[in-house]
Structures are given as structure tokens and as C-alpha cells.
Amino acid sequence: MPVLSWSSWRPRQIGALMVLVLGPMLALQGCAAPGPVPPDATIVVRAKGVPWSGVGPVMELRVDAQPVGRVEVRSTTGQDYRFVVDHLPASSAIDVVFLNDAQAGGGDRRLLVERVHVQGVPLDLAQSQVVYDRGAIGVASLVPGRSELARAGTLRFSGPPACPTGSPSRTACIVPVVRAPTGCDTGQFCSVVGLNVKFSQGQPLSDIPMVQDLGVRWVRDWELPSAIEPSPGRFVAMPEGLKRRLEYYRDHGIGVVYIMQLGNEQAYPNQPYEPVAYGRRAVEIARQLRAIGVRFVLEIGNEPHNEITKVFGGQWQGKLPSAWLSHYAGMVREAVRQVKAHEASVKLLSDDDMWIIHYWLLEAGLPPDLDGFAVHPYHPGYPELAAVAHDTDWTAPFQVVDPDRSVASAVRRLREQGAARFGRTPEIWVTEVGWTYGGQEPSTVSEQVMAAYLPRSFITLAAAGVESVQWFSSQDSVDGPFGLLTNDRARRKPFFTMQVMSRELGGYRQQAQVLGSTSPAEGVHVHAFKGAKDRKLVAWSVDGARRTVRLAPTLGASAAVGMTGQALGLRRDAAGQASIEVGSDPVYITLTGPGLPGVLTVSAH
Structure with a gap:
């Protein structure tokens, strides 16, 4: 019988960071032009790179330890890279990080930072004594006036102080920019919860409050390319319906994964997938989204193997040589190059639904400053399993x-x-996952099974460390019976299990999977969450067999609710040990005790 102690449950920790530490605060020089402060804060880093093996150094900017954006520094002469942040406190910690150091055969990839401007205020690096901490290599001083990062590490400095109230102009000071509260902090479970919306495919805009009701913090939305670029190089404002949606998302703290559809047959009937034109459109989309003020990530197409294989040819799973995959990789490179040159803080994701295609895309040459991969882990069976086997x-x-x-x-x-390819860890975004209703399992599932699979998918994928999970979808629309809503707007049972999941876990931080990580296809899975005042366990039986979860009295199990919010009774024995029976449907258990030296045991019913 498995036994686990609460003391063995630990949050995940990934990687380590070598840090470059500056001595005194960088001296400030000059003054910014007077005038109104923009709604966001812009940091401009002027840098150049020494490439190695055809790849330049990847530079990442962080503010108060939070990544803002990254870019491959391809230029061997000084070039400005612009980062836009929505949060810039006075005297904040600003880091310029060199991520992908490499050297061999006489070559040595390096990053050279020439200057930094924070909200227009220049920082004079030449007047600072910089200390470069290279970990085990030791400490070395940089030459004054030249901040060369020859090894992976961080150039760290304090940002400018706040300007005095009523100051007519800024001279070595900034007006702090504070992010509007969203009700969901980074690292909380709510930050993972996303939804594919169908407003561009017929879902009425009157349904938009559902995203807030469901606790959604990311939506996946889009419009046709011709709605933004009706003719070659002529860009127009986003359609009014999309603009209204984006404003709603912005005002309710909801980010947008914007699908940049690949082909524009109206503007380019002979070459709808021309990479340079696609890159220009990507820049325009980024510009308009930034102007509206919504948080956003750009997704480079949607399942390209389903769209362009028939145009360019090649193997359906992308195995090289495949012309379609090579062409798509070229579109990714061009979109990343142009968008990062416009604004380095914009996040971009390559996309396909099959795991293997991402491997072949890496072989074909994805740019090192691509932020991550968008995957669609559809699977006909349990959500804890992948659609393919190891062999x-x-x-x-x-x-x-x-x-x-x-x-x-x-x-x-x-x-x-x-x-292994980028020299840094890419992000993984699940931009589609779901099942269809009706018919026979496992190709389709019942509404009851779907209701259980929804929270199990979110919890399992969040535990794996993905950035966000976009459930497919808000409404059936044109794609068949996937939706939380039918096309006549009736709410299916998974609508309510998503509500309950967000209510029970939204403000909590996922700590660990404490049971079942070594047996994904069977047995009981238990995940632990920590809130400000208590903790929660979420438990279910993967294969649906009824099993009993027993919790020691010291865990202080105080209440349990089912996946649709119904109260469930906890049984207690004479010693005060609580137990509850679980099946396929997740159960949320609230713990109020200190947790030590409590144990959790599971036994078959």
C-alpha cells in the first residue's frame, strides 16, 4: 500500500542561473525628452553579437526576475532591441541575460551590450564597475565601457528611481508603471486556464462573459488574414468585432493567444504562403495588439501539416525531406526575425498537433529566439496518456x-x-486539447466522461510544466461536438466542471503530483495544491475503478466536493482518519491541518 509523507511533496525546480553581478548602480546620464508618459514602459538594449555555428547569442531581458522577452542578436554591429513591459517599478532589478553560450573549434559565441535605455533614460555603462560572476569559473572584471558577456550569465543593474511628483520632465528618473491587477498571479493555477473561443466562427459576442465566468485567463482567438491585409502591403485596422473582444479581454485581465493564420489567398493569390509577406503581417498584428493594450502571444499558424502539405508536398508526419515542413520552418524564421526586430518582448510559438512534427521542425532549423512550441495533445483515451507509444x-x-x-x-x-537545440529551455503551450461527445469510446466520449477529463487534463498538463492549456472549445460551431456549449447555447456538463475547477484551484499553487506519477494508465492520481490559508488535494482513479483514499488526521481534511461542486462526505474512523472513495471523476479535498507528519494511503475498494 503506497504511503507518502507531506514533507516529501516539493515544488518543481528547473535549472540554475549563473549571475553577473554589478557593483555600484550604473550611473545615469542625460535626460529624457519631456512629454506624456506612454501607457507602457520601453527598455531598449543596444547590443551586438559574435555568432558561432551560424547562430547568434540569445539575449533575454528580465524585470524583477520576470522574463520580458528574448531575441537572437544577429547583428555584429550595435543594434537597438526594444522591449515593452507592462510593469516597471522604480529602482527595479533589470537583467540582461546571455542564454546560449557555446564554443568549439576556435569559435566562441559572445554577447556585447553597448548601452541600455529605460523609459528613454540612458544608463552609462562606461562609468560602472561591473563584476562578472561566472560561477565555478570565478570572478573577473570587465573592461570599463565595454560589457562583454563571453560566458552564459546575467548583466544586472538597478533601474532608475521614480521622478518626484509634479516633475515637468524626467532627468535620470522614470514614472513607474504598475501592472493592473488581474486577480490571478503568475504561478497560480488560474494562470494556466485557457479556452479556444469561437467568436470568429459564428459564436455570438453576447457569450463573451462566459470566459470570465469560467475563470479563463487565456483565450485563443483570430481573424482571417485578409481582414487585416486585404491587398499586398496594405494593412487596415482589425475588424470591429475582434477589437471589441480584445478590449473585453484587456479589461478583464485575460491574455490572447492570437493565431496568425498562414495563407492570405486574397492578397497573394499566387503565393499565399510567402514568408517575407507573412513576417510583415505578423509585425502589423503585434503592433495593433500592443496598441490595444491586451496581453498576447503570437501563434504561427494552426496545424500547418493539415494546411500546406497539399500545397508543397512531403510526408504527413514531417519526416525530412518534406517540402511543406521546410517551408513552414522558413515562415517561422521570418516571422520571428521581423517581429523581434520590431519588438523583442513579443512572444512567438511554432505550432502543430503531433509531437513528432516539432522534432522535425527543430531539425529543419527553428530560430533560437523562438519562445516555444504550441502542441495539441489529442488522445482518444485517458488524458494522462499520449497518443503515441515510445516505439x-x-x-x-x-x-x-x-x-x-x-x-x-x-x-x-x-x-x-x-x-538541446536552443541552449535554453523553450516554453510549451497546449493550445488545443479536448474530446468529442457522443458515439462510442475511446474515439468519442460521453458528456459525463468529458466532464471528468476536462479538469484531469488541466491538472495533469499543468503538473508537467506547460505555460497554459487552451481547452477546445467554447462552442461546437463548425467543428462538431467539442464545445462547452452546443450551437443552440445549451451548457454541457464540462462547462460546470470547468467552473468548479477554477473556483476550487484558481488561487492555489500546484505543488506536486504526490501519487500516480509512475502509473499514468491506472490507479489513483493525487495532486497537491497550496493556498494562502489552506491546502487542497485533487484525487481521481484513472481507469475508473472505485478506490479509497485515506488521509491521516494531521492533514486536517475538512471538506470534499465533487467535480460539479456537490458536497461529498468524508468518512472518519475511530482514530479520526478521514477517507473518501474516488472514481473517474476528480474530487477536491480541503486540508487545514499542519500536514506533518501526516501520511496518505490508498487502497483498492
Whole structure:
């Protein structure tokens, strides 16, 4: 019988950071032009790079330890890279990080930072004594006036102080910019909750409050390319309906994963997938989204193998040589190049639904400053499993999952594959996942099964470390019975399980999977969450067999609710040990005790 102690449950920690520490605060010189302060804060880093093996240094900007954006510094002469942040306190910690150091055969990739402007205020690096901490290598001083990062590390300095109230102009000071509260902090479970909305495919705009009702913090939305670029190089304002949606998202603290559809047949009937034109459109989309003020991530197309294989040819799973995959990789490179040159803080994701295609895209040459991969881990069976096995023949020569076939291992392996190529860890975004209703399992599932699979998917994928999970979808629309709503706007049961999941876990931080990580296809899975005042466990039986979860009295199990919010009774024995029976449907258990030296045991019913 498995036994776990609460003291063994630990949050995940990934990687380590080597830090460059500056001595005295960088001296400020000059003054910014007087005038109104923009609604966001712009930091401009002038840098140049020494490439190695055809790849330039990747530079990342962080403010108070939070990543703002990253860019490959391709230029060997000084070039300005612009980062826009929505949060810039006075005297904040600002880091310029060199991520992908490499050297061999006489070559040595390096990053050289020439100057930094914070909200227009220049920082004079030449007047600062910089200390470069290279970890085990030791400490060395940089030459004054030249901040060369020859090894992976961080150039860290304090931002300018706040200007006095009523100051008519800024001279070595800034007007702090504070992010509007969203009701959901980074790292809380709510920050993962996303939804594919169908407003561009017929869902009425009157349904938009549902995203707030469901606790959604990211939506996936889009419009046709011709609505923004009706003719070559002529860009127009986004359609009014999309603008209204974006303003709603902005005003309610909801970010947008914007799908930049690949082809523009109206503007380019002979070459709808021309990479340079696609990059220009990507810049315009980024510009308009930034002007509206909504948080956003750009997704480079949607399942390109379903769209352009028939145009360019090649193998459906992307195995090289495949002309369609090589062409798509070129579109990714061009979009990233142009958008990062416009604003380095914009986040971009490549996309496809099959794990293996991302491996082949890396082989084809994705840019090192691509922020991450968008995946669609559809699977006809349990949400804890991937759709392929470790020895699936058409994924060779790669192994995309562990022998246990867990979706968590698929996420981990793709992240590791990207890190090996990029020299840094890429983000993984699940921009579609779901099942269809009706018919026979496992190809389709019942409404009851779907209601259970929804929170199990979010919790399992969040535990694997993905940035966000976009459930597919808000309404059936044109795609068939996937929706939380039918086309006549009736709410299916998963609508309510999503509400309950957000209510029970939204403000909590996921700590660990405490049971079931080694048996993804069977047994009980238990995940632990920590809130400001108490903790929660979420438990279910993967294969649906009824099993009993027993909790020691010291855990202080005080209440339990089912996946649709119904109160469930906790049984207690003479010693005060609580227990509850679980099946396929997740159960939320509130813990109020100190937790130590409590134990959790599970037994078959």
C-alpha cells in the first residue's frame, strides 16, 4: 500500500542561473525628452553579437526576475532591441541575460551590450564597475565601457528611481508603471486556464462573459488574414468585432493567444504562403495588439501539416525531406526575425498537433529566439496518456514519450529536445486539447466522461510544466461536438466542471503530483495544491475503478466536493482518519491541518 509523507511533496525546480553581478548602480546620464508618459514602459538594449555555428547569442531581458522577452542578436554591429513591459517599478532589478553560450573549434559565441535605455533614460555603462560572476569559473572584471558577456550569465543593474511628483520632465528618473491587477498571479493555477473561443466562427459576442465566468485567463482567438491585409502591403485596422473582444479581454485581465493564420489567398493569390509577406503581417498584428493594450502571444499558424502539405508536398508526419515542413520552418524564421526586430518582448510559438512534427521542425532549423512550441495533445483515451507509444514506428528515429506513454513525458522530452537545440529551455503551450461527445469510446466520449477529463487534463498538463492549456472549445460551431456549449447555447456538463475547477484551484499553487506519477494508465492520481490559508488535494482513479483514499488526521481534511461542486462526505474512523472513495471523476479535498507528519494511503475498494 503506497504511503507518502507531506514533507516529501516539493515544488518543481528547473535549472540554475549563473549571475553577473554589478557593483555600484550604473550611473545615469542625460535626460529624457519631456512629454506624456506612454501607457507602457520601453527598455531598449543596444547590443551586438559574435555568432558561432551560424547562430547568434540569445539575449533575454528580465524585470524583477520576470522574463520580458528574448531575441537572437544577429547583428555584429550595435543594434537597438526594444522591449515593452507592462510593469516597471522604480529602482527595479533589470537583467540582461546571455542564454546560449557555446564554443568549439576556435569559435566562441559572445554577447556585447553597448548601452541600455529605460523609459528613454540612458544608463552609462562606461562609468560602472561591473563584476562578472561566472560561477565555478570565478570572478573577473570587465573592461570599463565595454560589457562583454563571453560566458552564459546575467548583466544586472538597478533601474532608475521614480521622478518626484509634479516633475515637468524626467532627468535620470522614470514614472513607474504598475501592472493592473488581474486577480490571478503568475504561478497560480488560474494562470494556466485557457479556452479556444469561437467568436470568429459564428459564436455570438453576447457569450463573451462566459470566459470570465469560467475563470479563463487565456483565450485563443483570430481573424482571417485578409481582414487585416486585404491587398499586398496594405494593412487596415482589425475588424470591429475582434477589437471589441480584445478590449473585453484587456479589461478583464485575460491574455490572447492570437493565431496568425498562414495563407492570405486574397492578397497573394499566387503565393499565399510567402514568408517575407507573412513576417510583415505578423509585425502589423503585434503592433495593433500592443496598441490595444491586451496581453498576447503570437501563434504561427494552426496545424500547418493539415494546411500546406497539399500545397508543397512531403510526408504527413514531417519526416525530412518534406517540402511543406521546410517551408513552414522558413515562415517561422521570418516571422520571428521581423517581429523581434520590431519588438523583442513579443512572444512567438511554432505550432502543430503531433509531437513528432516539432522534432522535425527543430531539425529543419527553428530560430533560437523562438519562445516555444504550441502542441495539441489529442488522445482518444485517458488524458494522462499520449497518443503515441515510445516505439511507434512513424516517430522514428526519435522517441517522443517514455515507455509509460505518459503525456507528462511527452512534454518533458520535447522541452529537452528544444533545450538541446536552443541552449535554453523553450516554453510549451497546449493550445488545443479536448474530446468529442457522443458515439462510442475511446474515439468519442460521453458528456459525463468529458466532464471528468476536462479538469484531469488541466491538472495533469499543468503538473508537467506547460505555460497554459487552451481547452477546445467554447462552442461546437463548425467543428462538431467539442464545445462547452452546443450551437443552440445549451451548457454541457464540462462547462460546470470547468467552473468548479477554477473556483476550487484558481488561487492555489500546484505543488506536486504526490501519487500516480509512475502509473499514468491506472490507479489513483493525487495532486497537491497550496493556498494562502489552506491546502487542497485533487484525487481521481484513472481507469475508473472505485478506490479509497485515506488521509491521516494531521492533514486536517475538512471538506470534499465533487467535480460539479456537490458536497461529498468524508468518512472518519475511530482514530479520526478521514477517507473518501474516488472514481473517474476528480474530487477536491480541503486540508487545514499542519500536514506533518501526516501520511496518505490508498487502497483498492
